[in-house]
Amino acid sequence: MGVCLVTKTSKFDSAYLRRVNCVKTFCTIREHGWISRSELADITGLSRATVSETVRELLEREFVREVGSDNTQRGRPPVKLEVNPTRFYLIAVEIDVGWIVVAITTLVGEILVQRREEFRTHDYDFVLNLCVSTVDRLLRQQSIHRDDVLGIGVAVPGQVDLNRRVVTFAPNLRWRDVSLADDLERDLNLPVLVSNEAMLGAMAEKWFGRGRDAGVLVYVSVKGGLGCGIVNDRSLFLGVSGSAGELGHMSIDPKGPECSCGSRGCWEVYSDEQAILDRAFRALRTSKDSLLFQWCIVENRRLTVDDIVHAANVGDQTAMEIVRESGWYLGIGIANIVNGLNPDMVIVGGCIAASEIVFDEINRVVQERGLQIPAEKVSLVPTGLGDKVALMGCIALLLDTLLEQPEGRLNTDSVREN
Ligand SMILES: [Zn+2]
Incomplete structure (x- = not known):
């Protein structure tokens, strides 16, 4: 199922319907590999005539191609379709x-x-x-x-x-x-x-990832900053000028530290990769037996969030505490998102998402602080697409x-x- 990022068509006009059918047909062909027109109609719920018209357009544009046929059926075997893998x-x-x-x-x-x-x-x-x-x-x-x-x-x-x-x-x-x-x-x-x-x-999660079947999906990107993308039904929510999703700049402490945006106590200040690294550097002052101390101070290596997650995964107590605290702050923001947007799925990306401790903590905070119904409905998962x-x-x-x-x-x- 696709996500319409930029559309100037209204939800009920024919151009919108054509696009929705086109995306639905293309995605179904892509996901199933070889597929016949009648199988397409069964899976997408579109009429045979609509499938036939949409496929004709995709064939003309050479986005899909006809391949072989299914010889197991009697009579004229239906031709299969696949996304054209080498044309474009x-x-x-x-x-x-x-x-x-x-x-x-x-x-x-x-x-x-x-x-x-x-x-x-x-x-x-x-x-x-x-x-x-x-x-x-x-x-x-x-x-x-x-x-x-x-x-x-x-x-x-x-x-x-x-x-x-x-x-x-x-x-x-x-x-x-x-x-x-x-x-x-x-x-x-x-x-x-x-x-x-x-x-x-x-968009990646909606097209290729774990959010394919989600109605309302929020993707939380934890990197050098913290940003979100919101998909509602099949459309990316853009806001009036296209900057919707800057939830990293929602203030979770009005008197907190200054943020790069000029405000104070933004969620990003406590939760992005720099915040996680700063937490580690503070902990190193008193944790000389930690793997992180060994790597960062003794071996003089440049510490990364990957290192911290790895150390936590092998049981390093200092790293586990850093990751847990980072998960707590991520959970605070995600609980706000869950309360505010009632999504069926929140997907977290970035190195920190590889830690189970983080997700245990996010889940705990969301269940503790989220409103009952939205907190029960939401699934909180790491991206399955890794660094891609x-x-x-x-x-x-x-x-x-x-x-x-x-x-x-x-x-x-x-x-x-x-
Ligand atoms: Zn900010």
Whole structure:
């Protein structure tokens, strides 16, 4: 089931229905591999005529293809359909503080190749050029022609004005009002869509992850900052200007420490990766028998959240306490989300999500502080997409936008402000 990120159609007009049917049909073909038209109708609940019309459109666009037939039935065997695995390619780019990852995928979402590049600068032009050269390099390496690439999706840890296609504020990258989508389009000569990484995380979970069947889904991204993406039914909730989901900046202590946003006591200040690392550095002063002390002080290694989770998983008491306290703060914010939005699923991503202790604590706090009905209804789970969440979100965004458009290649003019 797809997520409509940008739609200018109303919920009840024919364009909306066409898009919903298209996404439903494409996703069902993708999930089932080989499937006949009549099986598609049974699974999607669409009429045979609608399936036939939608499949015709997908065949014309070469997004799906007909393969073989089912010889087990008598009479004329029905032709099977599958997503065309080699006709077109999509490119996903994830930008974060100090690194980028570029991946080329098929329309099924299978990653064919990916490359990570690291850097030590906040300079926008440097990062832009690095994205361009890495995409160029991978295309050459895979001998993929630009004409066969339908579009590039880019995930950034910041707020994106989807109409102006501008990254308005990415505090950890120190970027303000940069025209990333237009600049990449100009330099790569390919259509580009840019979005917030947590919103893309929610899309990834809805398209490829554990949230496929969720009606109301919240994805919580715990990284250098803390952001959320909210999917309601089949649509990403954007708010008036596209910045909905910045729940990391909900204040959980009005007199708490200052946050990068200018407010005080934001949830992010207690719960993002820096907060978890700061908790570890404070604990090290008095925990000389901890594995973390050994790694960080004795061996002079740069401590990561992965290290802390690993130490907690092997029973290091200091690490277990750090992880438990981090889970408590995550639980406080998630309990607020559960009370406020009544989701059926909250999915947490980031290194910290690999810890069972964190989820025990989140579950405990949500049951303790959440209102009874929403707390009973919600399932709280870690992402199953690992560190590929944002990349898969880029692919989901591209597929969703492509399927929304009636024909041809990705047209980024349609998502600009009229
Ligand atoms: Zn804040």
